[in-house]
Amino acid sequence: MNNQIYGIRAVIEAIEAQQPINKIFLQKGLGGDLFKELETVIRKNGISCSYVPIEKLNRLTKNNHQGAVANISPVAFQKFEDLVEKILQEKKNPLFLLLDQVSDVRNFGAIIRTAECSGVDGIIIPKSGAAPITDDTVKTSAGAAFKVPIAKVDHLKDAIFYLQSSDIKVIAATEKTEDTIYTLDFNTPCAIIMGAEDRGISASVLNLVDFKAKLPLLGEIGSLNVSVACGVFLYEVVRQRMQ
Structure with missing residues (x-):
């Protein structure tokens, strides 16, 4: 299983699809309407989140993360x-x-x-x-x-x-x-x-x-x-x- 999702829109869609997300890393200082939408969705769903330098995100993935990387749990959570x-x-x-x-x-x-x-x-x-x-x-x-x-x-x-x-x-x-x-x-x-x-x-x-x-x-x-x-x-x- 791929335990990582990257890209602002992809992370938003993962949250809305109720994927079992452990934590989200966001790039410090990033702005824009889509990024603000992601922040709102994260707060609404009570997901653990950290703001980190871009160098941290670059270490997490070599893909085009656009300032957002989510770690996905290998286990689905129950209600x-x-x-x-x-x-x-x-x-x-x-x-x-x-x-x-x-x-x-x-x-x-x-x-x-x-x-x-x-x-x-x-x-x-x-x-x-x-x-x-x-x-x-x-x-x-x-x-x-x-x-x-x-x-x-x-x-x-x-x-x-x-x-x-x-x-x-x-x-x-x-x-x-x-x-x-x-x-x-x-x-x-x-x-x-x-x-x-x-x-x-x-x-x-x-x-x-x-x-x-x-x-x-x-x-x-x-x-x-x-x-x-x-x-x-x-x-x-x-x-x-x-x-």
């Missing part, structure tokens, strides 16, 4: 509400995974792989700030990126409200609690939130969750890699549901 409703109709105890600003593509790939192995029904990420799905992501996921439905949302907070209104309890993986994962009951419809590699889950998101839980850390290092921590959380769900 969030449709995904949730479909899974709720099919399963008694669905399991969703929300990622709050996880930005490393290999961590993302490793998380997707573990999610597929542990029976996660859908992964939800924000449109802005999340790691893109690249060839490296797919490779690290061992192909699981093609098997686990992934949905992008404008704001993770809106996704939390929607899940809670669907009787799905939302659990944050955070050290900012006294409760460990071994005190929670995962034998209900639930969604687990994992936070960014460096900052964890944002405070505004933490304020909305139903439960918070941490992993007991018995050594001197204060945290686990996010993909490892995610695996421990997901397999506690598996352990409880297999009993």
